[in-house]
Amino acid sequence: MxxxxxxxxxxxxxxxxxxxxxxxxxxxYVKAGDIRWxxxxxxxxxxxxxxxxNPPPRTCETPSGLLNSxxxxxxxxxxxxxxxxxxLAQFDVPVIANISADSRxxxxxxxxxxxxxxYVSALExxxxxxxxxxxxxxxxxxxxxxxxxxxxxxxxxxxxxxVKLTPNVTDIKAIAKxxxxxxxxxxxxxxxxxxxxxxxxxxxxxxxxxxxxxxGPAIKPVALRCVWEVAQAVPVPVIGMGGIRSAxxxxxxxxxGAGAVAVGTGLLIDPxxxxxxxxxxxxxxxxxxxxxxxxxxxxxxx
Amino acid sequence: MSAKQIHDVDAVIISLTNIRGNLYTMSLxxxxxxxxxxxxxxxxxxxxxLSDPLLRRPFSLSGIYPxxxxxxxxxxxxxxxxxxxxxxxxxxxxRVLGPLGNGLDxxxxxxxxxxxxxxxxxxxxxMIPLVSRALAKDAEVHIFYGARSADDLLDMGGGxxxxxxxxxxxxxxxxxxxxxxxxxxxxxxxxxGKPTVISCGPRPMLSAxxxxxxxxxxxxxxxxxxxxxxxYGVCQGCAVPSARGGYHRVCTEGPVFxxxxxxxxxxxx
Ligand SMILES: Cc1cc2nc3c(=O)[nH]c(=O)nc-3n(C[C@H](O)[C@H](O)[C@H](O)COP(=O)(O)OP(=O)(O)OC[C@H]3O[C@@H](n4cnc5c(N)ncnc54)[C@H](O)[C@@H]3O)c2cc1C
Ligand SMILES: Cc1cc2nc3c(=O)[nH]c(=O)nc-3n(C[C@H](O)[C@H](O)[C@H](O)COP(=O)(O)O)c2cc1C
Ligand code: FES
Numbered sequence: 104m105x106x107x108x109x110x111x112x113x114x115x116x117x118x119x120x121x122x123x124x125x126x127x128x129x130x131x132y133v134k135a136g137d138i139r140w141x142x143x144x145x146x147x148x149x150x151x152x153x154x155x156x157n158p159p160p161r162t163c164e165t166p167s168g169l170l171n172s173x174x175x176x177x178x179x180x181x182x183x184x185x186x187x188x189x190x191l192a193q194f195d196v197p198v199i200a201n202i203s204a205d206s207r208x209x210x211x212x213x214x215x216x217x218x219x220x221x222y223v224s225a226l227e228x229x230x231x232x233x234x235x236x237x238x239x240x241x242x243x244x245x246x247x248x249x250x251x252x253x254x255x256x257x258x259x260x261x262x263x264x265x266v267k268l269t270p271n272v273t274d275i276k277a278i279a280k281x282x283x284x285x286x287x288x289x290x291x292x293x294x295x296x297x298x299x300x301x302x303x304x305x306x307x308x309x310x311x312x313x314x315x316x317x318x319g320p321a322i323k324p325v326a327l328r329c330v331w332e333v334a335q336a337v338p339v340p341v342i343g344m345g346g347i348r349s350a351x352x353x354x355x356x357x358x359x360g361a362g363a364v365a366v367g368t369g370l371l372i373d374p375x376x377x378x379x380x381x382x383x384x385x386x387x388x389x390x391x392x393x394x395x396x397x398x399x400x401x402x403x404x405x
Numbered sequence: 406m407s408a409k410q411i412h413d414v415d416a417v418i419i420s421l422t423n424i425r426g427n428l429y430t431m432s433l434x435x436x437x438x439x440x441x442x443x444x445x446x447x448x449x450x451x452x453x454x455l456s457d458p459l460l461r462r463p464f465s466l467s468g469i470y471p472x473x474x475x476x477x478x479x480x481x482x483x484x485x486x487x488x489x490x491x492x493x494x495x496x497x498x499x500r501v502l503g504p505l506g507n508g509l510d511x512x513x514x515x516x517x518x519x520x521x522x523x524x525x526x527x528x529x530x531x532m533i534p535l536v537s538r539a540l541a542k543d544a545e546v547h548i549f550y551g552a553r554s555a556d557d558l559l560d561m562g563g564g565x566x567x568x569x570x571x572x573x574x575x576x577x578x579x580x581x582x583x584x585x586x587x588x589x590x591x592x593x594x595x596x597x598g599k600p601t602v603i604s605c606g607p608r609p610m611l612s613a614x615x616x617x618x619x620x621x622x623x624x625x626x627x628x629x630x631x632x633x634x635x636x637y638g639v640c641q642g643c644a645v646p647s648a649r650g651g652y653h654r655v656c657t658e659g660p661v662f663x664x665x666x667x668x669x670x671x672x673x674x
Contacts, residue, residue: 131638
């Protein structure tokens with residue numbers, strides 16, 4: 104039974120990826136889970152300059168979901184490249200660097216910096232973070248701006264290039280097409296949905312940042328719909344995510360058209376999700392005589 | 406290459422009791438956690454396999470028994486998750502991730518001048534394992550413990566000097582525990598002694614303790630609570646402002662902090 108997949112030039116031994124922002128840079132994760140169960144890991148969204156992040160509270164549980172307003176807290180690209188990535192390399196799992204910027208120039212500079220690192224297997228361009236004021240999501244809500252950000256990275260980075268899309272748009276297909284036209288080798292979807300929670304005791308929003316990004320099982324149907332629409336609109340592979348906690352969830356995404364899946368919120372609840380999902384996919388395939396998980400990609404639309 | 410220090414165990418509930426009112430305590434069989442846990446560390450408990458409630462809930466270890474492989478949790482019912490836990494029964498098994506957080510290594514702590522613990526409400530829970538280890542080192546331990554009323558008090562082991570305060574005066578000093586602490590220190594009961602102060606409880610209480618300790622030049626450690634998602638350091642959800650700008654993660658750099666490492670305004674939020 105063959106679990107390997109290829110996502111725009113990125114070869115994965117299995118289709119399960121750690122979603123950006125729910126794995127840090129791996130240092131804490133390896134104390135609680137076994138990193139070798141991942142086909143690849145995606146690091147926390149990294150920016151040129153260090154970012155302190157948003158004021159607390161930063162998380163709030165909602166029905167079957169999680170609202171977060173971390174605000175891209177990260178130590179900056181230089182430190183990540185010099186210290187975090189060389190350390191992470193010891194585990195022999197491909198690393199996807201998730202990058203975020205306020206301008207085209209910054210995207211280009213960031214991509215150039217990561218291109219110098221021997222430890223990055225792919226870049227994921229985050230044009231979909233709902234928790235920062237400038238940049239971030241702005242690039243992901245208009246086809247033209249998405250094209251420009253992707254283009255800037257494409258010129259500075261030769262390896263596999265993934266663009267991560269937001270569902271907070273009217274027509275996600277148009278944005279997806281713009282990213283592919285600009286040179287994206289694959290697309291990740293979805294990032295979180297903008298949401299809000301109110302505390303009736305304090306009569307104030309729960310989150311220090313007022314709004315946050317909604318993730319977890321609550322967004323799974325939205326994510327599946329996005330994967331379904333985008334996978335048939337573009338010729339490149341799609342990484343599906345949004346509420347995946349089990350092999351069944353992952354298989355739903357694969358059948359909707361995802362070539363690989365990422366686990367985010369699921370990882371916060373259970374560090375062993377990648378093992379459970381990978382083993383479950385294998386069992387499903389073996390029970391049905393399916394020789395390669397690749398055969399299942401888009402199965403629900405045939 | 407296995408660096409695993411945090412275990413996700415299926416822990417069988419050995420006993421679960423309603424102490425009084427909305428206070429509950431349970432003991433769980435979790436050898437992997439009991440063997441390595443330090444006082445003031447915590448665990449993140451799954452409420453089941455369903456997606457609602459989704460997140461685990463963090464609780465301090467109120468009991469650590471490495472020899473028998475048992476841990477204890479003591480909690481107040483304040484919402485849906487803690488209500489679900491109150492209905493669990495002995496014999497059931499629950500998923501427990503831990504040990505989490507830095508905790509306090511009693512051997513690295515200066516106990517020569519004694520310890521002065523200040524706890525509010527369920528903030529007493531994490532102090533219990535600390536007290537027994539401090540007493541084993543022959544340290545002199547004072548506990549200042551405050552609650553709303555006698556019905557809200559947790560049970561405490563013997564061996565230390567207990568100073569009780571209740572807001573309604575149903576037992577002990579009538580008023581806030583910080584008032585009792587201030588009167589004790591201002592009265593010069595400690596002479597020239599400079600015990601390490603360790604405090605856990607609501608934020609306003611921690612702010613008052615911080616002010617009192619600064620005035621009396623006493624070193625202060627505080628144990629903080631913050632809303633958590635992962636509890637093991639990967640999401641950066643549990644941020645508290647640092648004194649040097651930026652944030653600390655309560656679940657990883659904490660929950661125990663030297664008070665001067667935190668932003669001045671932090672406790673008053
Ligand atoms: C490190 C740590 C150790 C803790 N130890 C204990 C303990 O030993 N005993 C105990 O009774 N409680 C402890 N708590 C608090 C406990 O985690 C919360 O009371 C619990 O998560 C509430 O769950 P719920 O579903 O019942 O409430 P919810 O319905 O989720 O919320 C009810 C109320 O609890 C507050 N709350 C929710 N989550 C947290 C949280 N993570 N931290 C603080 N407040 C929260 C909310 O603001 C709200 O007011 C600890 C918290 C942390 C972070
Ligand atoms: C706490 C948290 C932090 C996140 N940080 C990032 C980030 O830095 N960059 C990014 O592209 N996505 C980030 N995300 C989005 C996730 O990678 C993922 O796209 C989204 O949560 C949906 O998947 P899930 O339901 O499995 O969590 C974050 C999500 C969470 C919950
Ligand atoms: S709760 Fe996730 S980092 Fe602390």
